[in-house]
Amino acid sequence: MPSPFSRLSPALEPHTQLAEPSFDTKRHVTYWLRCLKTFLPNVYTANDSNRMTFAFFVVSALDLLDCLVPHTTAAEREGYAQWIYHCQHPAGGFRAFPGTDFGDRRSAQNECWDPANLPATYFALATLLVLGDDLERVKRRECLAWLAKLQRPDGGFGETLVNGRIEGGSDTRFGYCATGVRWILRGTVEGPVEGVEDVNVDQFVQCVSLSETYDGGISDAPFHEAHAGFTYCAISALSFVDRLPHGAKTYDQNAREDDRPLAGLSDLHATIRWLASRQTATLDDDDEVDTNGDETDTPSTCHDAHTFVRLRGFPSEQGEQSYKERPTSHLDLQWAGFNGRCNKLADTCYAFWVGASLDVLHKAPIASRPRSRRYLLDRTQHPAGGFAKHPGDPPDIYHSYLGLAALALMREPALKPLDAVMCVSVAARRCVDGLRWRRSIVGEGGGGRGEEGEEGKGEGVTKGTERTEGTEARGGESRPAAPSSAGTTASASDGFAYMAISGG
Amino acid sequence: MPKYAEDPAWEDVVPIPQDDGGPNPLAAIAYTEEYSEAMSYLRAVMANNEMSERVLDLTEDIINMNPAHYTVWLYRAKVLFEIDADLRAETEWVNKTAFRHLKNYQIWHHRQLIVDKLGSAEGEADFIARMFEKDAKNYHVWSYRQWLVRRFDLWEDGELEAVEELLKKDVRNNSAWNHRWFLVFGKDQDGAMKDKAVTDREIEYAKAAIEKAPQNQSPWNYLRGILRLSAQPLSTVKAFASRYASLDDADSVNSSHALDLLADIFAQEEGAEEEARQALSLLAERYDPIRANYWNYRASLLNGSAGEAKAKGQSAAA
Numbered sequence: 001m002p003s004p005f006s007r008l009s010p011a012l013e014p015h016t017q018l019a020e021p022s023f024d025t026k027r028h029v030t031y032w033l034r035c036l037k038t039f040l041p042n043v044y045t046a047n048d049s050n051r052m053t054f055a056f057f058v059v060s061a062l063d064l065l066d067c068l069v070p071h072t073t074a075a076e077r078e079g080y081a082q083w084i085y086h087c088q089h090p091a092g093g094f095r096a097f098p099g100t101d102f103g104d105r106r107s108a109q110n111e112c113w114d115p116a117n118l119p120a121t122y123f124a125l126a127t128l129l130v131l132g133d134d135l136e137r138v139k140r141r142e143c144l145a146w147l148a149k150l151q152r153p154d155g156g157f158g159e160t161l162v163n164g165r166i167e168g169g170s171d172t173r174f175g176y177c178a179t180g181v182r183w184i185l186r187g188t189v190e191g192p193v194e195g196v197e198d199v200n201v202d203q204f205v206q207c208v209s210l211s212e213t214y215d216g217g218i219s220d221a222p223f224h225e226a227h228a229g230f231t232y233c234a235i236s237a238l239s240f241v242d243r244l245p246h247g248a249k250t251y252d253q254n255a256r257e258d259d260r261p262l263a264g265l266s267d268l269h270a271t272i273r274w275l276a277s278r279q280t281a282t283l284d285d286d287d288e289v290d291t292n293g294d295e296t297d298t299p300s301t302c303h304d305a306h307t308f309v310r311l312r313g314f315p316s317e318q319g320e321q322s323y324k325e326r327p328t329s330h331l332d333l334q335w336a337g338f339n340g341r342c343n344k345l346a347d348t349c350y351a352f353w354v355g356a357s358l359d360v361l362h363k364a365p366i367a368s369r370p371r372s373r374r375y376l377l378d379r380t381q382h383p384a385g386g387f388a389k390h391p392g393d394p395p396d397i398y399h400s401y402l403g404l405a406a407l408a409l410m411r412e413p414a415l416k417p418l419d420a421v422m423c424v425s426v427a428a429r430r431c432v433d434g435l436r437w438r439r440s441i442v443g444e445g446g447g448g449r450g451e452e453g454e455e456g457k458g459e460g461v462t463k464g465t466e467r468t469e470g471t472e473a474r475g476g477e478s479r480p481a482a483p484s485s486a487g488t489t490a491s492a493s494d495g496f497a498y499m500a501i502s503g504g
Numbered sequence: 505m506p507k508y509a510e511d512p513a514w515e516d517v518v519p520i521p522q523d524d525g526g527p528n529p530l531a532a533i534a535y536t537e538e539y540s541e542a543m544s545y546l547r548a549v550m551a552n553n554e555m556s557e558r559v560l561d562l563t564e565d566i567i568n569m570n571p572a573h574y575t576v577w578l579y580r581a582k583v584l585f586e587i588d589a590d591l592r593a594e595t596e597w598v599n600k601t602a603f604r605h606l607k608n609y610q611i612w613h614h615r616q617l618i619v620d621k622l623g624s625a626e627g628e629a630d631f632i633a634r635m636f637e638k639d640a641k642n643y644h645v646w647s648y649r650q651w652l653v654r655r656f657d658l659w660e661d662g663e664l665e666a667v668e669e670l671l672k673k674d675v676r677n678n679s680a681w682n683h684r685w686f687l688v689f690g691k692d693q694d695g696a697m698k699d700k701a702v703t704d705r706e707i708e709y710a711k712a713a714i715e716k717a718p719q720n721q722s723p724w725n726y727l728r729g730i731l732r733l734s735a736q737p738l739s740t741v742k743a744f745a746s747r748y749a750s751l752d753d754a755d756s757v758n759s760s761h762a763l764d765l766l767a768d769i770f771a772q773e774e775g776a777e778e779e780a781r782q783a784l785s786l787l788a789e790r791y792d793p794i795r796a797n798y799w800n801y802r803a804s805l806l807n808g809s810a811g812e813a814k815a816k817g818q819s820a821a822a
Contacts, residue, residue, distance in 0.1 A: 039534035048533055049572045055530030079528025086525030098524050099543055100575060102551045105520060113550040113575050127530070162578055169609065214685055214729025223690045224647055225682040270732070276798035277721060336794045342678035342721055344641065366798045 018334065021377035023407065024385070025065065025414045028400075031385025032061045033071055035397060044397075051097040052087060052120035055080075056127045057401035063130045063425050064408050064415050081133045084124050089116035092142025096120035115160040118150055118168075122177035125184050130428045134435060140185050144196045147181055150174075151199050155207030171220030172211065175204060176233035179240035180422065184432055187442030188242045194441070205243045208234045208264045215342065216270030228278055228340040228353040231271070235357050236421045238264040248361040268361070276366050278338045278354045283346045283379060284391055335379055336371035348380045348387045348399040351406035352423075359409055359420035369410045376403050507538060508545045513558060519544035520551060539569050550579060555586040567601065571608040581617050591622050599631055603638070612644045616651055625656040629666075640670060641679045650686055663687050675713050681722040684709075685729070697734040706730055711744060718748045718759035728765070738769045745769070751782050760792040767802065777806050 035058045047054060059080065062068040068077075087095040093116025095101065100114040121143065128135055150157050152166055157178040159168025168174065178199065186193045190201055210222045211234065217226020218234040238244045245263040265271055337346025338354040351372050358364050379391040380403060386395030387403030408418035408425070419429035432438065508514040521544050524532065535543075542565050549559050563580040566573060584594055598615050605611060619628065632652075635645045653659060664687050670680040688706055689696045696702050707730055713723040731738055748762035757763055763783050770780035781803055788799035 035531075039532050042534045042536060044531075044533045045535060045539055045569055047572060048535075048539075048570045049574055051531040051533070058531060076528055079526060080530050083525045083529045086523075096574070098522055098529075099573075100547070101523060102520055102547055103523055105548075105551045107551075110551045110553055113579055115575065117574065160574060162575065167578060168574065169613070213682070214689075214733065215725035220643075221647065223650060223682075223686040225643065225679050227643065267732070272798075276795055279794055281794060333794055341641070342725065343676040344678075363801070366801055368794055368797060371794060 021374055021381075023377060023412055023414050024381065027383070027385035028404065029062075029065050029067050029071075029385075031382075031395065031400065032058060032065065033067075036062060036072075040397070048099060049096050050119075052084070052094060052117075052123045052127075053096070054397055055084070056123035056130075057397050059127050060130050060424050060428070061401050061404055063428060064404050064418065066416055068130070077131050081128055081131050084128055084131075085137050087120070087124065088137075088139065089114075092116060092139045092144075092146040093118070093121045094124040112163045115162050115167075116146060118147075118157060118159050118174050118181075119177045121147075122180045125181060126422060126424055126428075129184070129431050130424055132431065134437075135184075136437065138185075140437075141194060141196050143181065144185055144193070147178055148197050148199050150178065151204070153203075154210075155200060155203030155205070157199075157204075169220065172208060172218065172230045172233035172237060173220075175208065175237045176240075179204070179237040183240040185438075187438065188240075189442055201241050201243065202262050204241065205238065205262050205264045208238060209266055212266055212271075216267060216272075216274035218271075225341060226274060228275075228338065228350050228357070231275070232353040232357045232360075234264065235271075235360050239360050239421045244361070248363075251362050251365070272358075272361065272363055272366065275354055275357050275361075275363075277342065278340070278350060279336050279367055279372070280339050280346050281332050281336045281371075282339070283332075283335065283337055283375065334371060335375045336368060337375040337379070338367075338372070345390065346375065347389050348376065348406075349389070349402040351376055352402040352409070355406050355409050356418075356420040356423070364409070373407065373410055373412070376407060506541055508541055508562075514545065517545055517548045520547035522547075536569075542566055542569070546576065550575075555583050557587065557589075559583050560589065564597070568604075571601070571605045571611060574610065577610045577614045581614060584618070585621070591618050594618050595622070595627070602631075602635065606635075606639065606642060607644070609644065612648050615648065619652075620655065625652050625658065628652055636670070640674065640677055643679070646679045646683060649683065650690070653687070653690075659687060659691060671713070675717050676720050676722055678722045681726055685726065689733075693733065697730075703730050703734045703736070707741075714744075714748070714759070718762065721761050724759075724761040724765065738765065738772060741765065742769050749783075751779060751786075754786055754790075757786065757791050760787055763787050763791060767799075771806055777808055780806055 089095055096117040156170040157174040158166035159174055191198050211219050213219050213226040215226055218231040219226050220230050243263050245265050245268050247268045338350035339346050340350045355367055358366055380387045382388055382395040386400035388395050389399045405418055408415040416425040419426045422429045546566055563576050566576050595618055602611055632649055667680050667684045670677055710723040710727040745762040745765045748759040749757040749766055767780050767783035770776040784799045784803045788796040
């Protein structure tokens with residue numbers, strides 16, 4: 001265990017140049033093309049019921065890498081769209097996988113076991129958009145009518161409708177997918193559209209507010225622990241229904257508040273503090289370190305003490321001088337990922353959940369992007385392409401996609417810019433505005449998410465920050481590459497649903 | 505190796521193979537024959553709404569391979585209730601399955617259905633304790649535990665003591681801190697926040713934990729949460745926070761969270777912007793440089809800062 005005394009402040013760091021890590025485009029392209037064109041390894045059977053979500057990851061990853069069109073034919077892309085439409089439910093919405101389809105043995109008596117699935121419906125629509133489909137074949141009215149029926153009296157949404165009962169959890173993941181579907185199919189217009197009832201937006205906003213926690217984060221249900229995945233889903237859902245608080249619309253907190261309908265996030269400052277607190281240099285179990293000898297730590301505990309830099313402990317000025325001359329573990333502060341909950345380890349996916357949350361709130365510059373980038377590229381990027389959950393793990397589709405998405409948010413040059421709310425490329429998100437049928441619903445300029453200046457948000461700050469951080473002091477300690485474990489075999493390590501609940 | 509096709513017990517069933525929708529399926533998985541076959545039989549019995557003992561075996565088979573299947577669990581629950589199966593045996597089986605699939609969501613919902621029907625939380629505390637031995641921060645287990653407390657009115661049933669035990673083992677277990685909050689404030693938050701005896705007790709509890717590990721954010725968050733929701737000014741803990749961070753002795757800060765709190769306290773104090781700025785700059789430059797951008801952002805919000813222009817300048821100087 002490293003001594004806490006070995007921590008130095010950046011002011012004392014030796015000013016030597018640390019090689020900036022590089023994004024290995026070619027290997028990522030190889031990884032994702034393999035996911036698209038060959039069977040996923042058998043280990044993904046545990047996620048068979050999440051196939052639509054994985055379809056989204058695969059197609060959207062290739063789009064972010066800007067190699068979907070170059071590496072597939074128009075006929076293939078139409079074939080992928082047909083597969084998605086094959087999963088469209090006769091009564092609206094989409095199945096999450098073909099495995100529940102009874103074919104010609106489907107009847108009124110057994111259809112309850114073959115319901116449409118809410119996350120699958122969002123990911124199906126998003127994937128179709130990425131594929132360049134115009135959504136003309138989507139049963140839009142049926143889908144929206146079904147969506148309204150998935151809303152519970154408390155305002156939250158369930159996952160499926162089985163025998164008239166709303167099944168599945170009641171957390172913000174479903175709220176995210178529901179508001180996403182609604183936004184794609186009918187923009188931010190409130191009230192009935194084309195004779196189809198709207199969901200109750202006020203009630204939904206209320207429901208999100210009740211899941212805010214005492215520390216400023218958001219959980220899956222009232223009084224549950226704050227979690228970055230649920231926090232992202234809640235914030236983005238509020239963006240989809242244009243109910244973010246005014247302070248979230250600009251980096252400038254002195255801007256004037258205007259009159260708005262009921263907005264979510266009762267304490268924006270607390271939420272921003274909670275999000276900022278997620279960045280951590282505690283990347284694996286070896287990073288645990290005491291700040292005080294008398295603390296009641298257990299070896300299996302990780303905590304944020306690691307990122308705390310204290311000077312007092314130097315035994316002497318001499319000792320301090322000697323540390324000045326050589327690289328020590330303080331360098332670890334140059335690699336900082338994000339955790340999903342307080343006092344947990346960093347995990348690739350939270351670089352997206354947290355980074356994107358801040359981005360949606362127009363506060364992206366608050367995270368240290370260079371540190372996050374180094375963490376992703378040096379620690380969890382896999383030599384065979386893709387990203388792992390933790391350093392040394394094999395890559396899997398879920399973490400690989402969110403690693404890419406996190407980098408795309410940080411404007412990684414090899415990647416297309418990302419729309420933080422939809423989690424697709426900005427280019428794919430723009431396709432929504434171009435849909436002819438949608439214009440007649442939302443109007444020519446409507447259906448936005450109340451976002452102004454989307455392109456340049458916080459840009460000035462970001463650039464200034466990155467430049468400066470880029471010249472921060474470093475030493476020459478070379479980082480070991482992530483060990484190759486499974487090689488080309490991806491692993492659905494979590495058995496997670498479409499968004500890891502328990503990661504990190 | 506066909507399992508069901510050669511089993512006489514299943515010979516009456518006509519399996520429904522999967523139609524994967526044309527030549528370009530997405531996220532196609534290299535299914536084993538075993539899985540494909542079991543799924544074909546599952547579709548067949550579901551299509552017939554069969555409620556039988558053998559369906560339980562089949563759903564168990566599927567769940568072992570694909571625990572995230574969202575209707576197989578609902579179907580299994582329906583069968584259990586329809587054929588009046590032994591629900592105690594079911595919880596035994598769920599126990600085993602939970603250990604194999606620690607991060608599966610559906611299993612917890614299923615457990616809730618069964619235990620709700622059984623009408624008793626007997627044995628659940630032991631089960632949870634064993635789950636916590638594997639991972640004391642498992643989100644599903646904590647959520648389930650909250651449900652148990654509400655469903656069986658276990659508020660006063662040794663829960664607080666159990667949490668204290670977990671916090672003794674690991675004072676940084678934020679899930680345990682959150683559960684404590686739930687136990688104290690979950691029944692009637694507004695009422696509890698008005699009860700000075702309760703908030704004082706909880707503030708003291710948080711302070712004692714901070715004393716043990718000042719750089720542990722969990723109790724600082726707990727403390728701030730109580731102050732915010734009981735509308736007590738942050739300044740009431742100024743002296744306490746100063747024990748771990750002081751601008752007068754900037755070399756011996758023992759907690760970045762104390763410094764953070766002091767920065768907020770100074771920011772609210774008349775004429776103390778300079779102190780707030782100093783605290784934030786100590787955080788940005790010395791004690792928590794990872795979050796330098798955040799601390800500089802906070803400085804940009806102080807009175808006398810010119811909003812965005814200032815924030816830009818300060819971030820650039822970070």
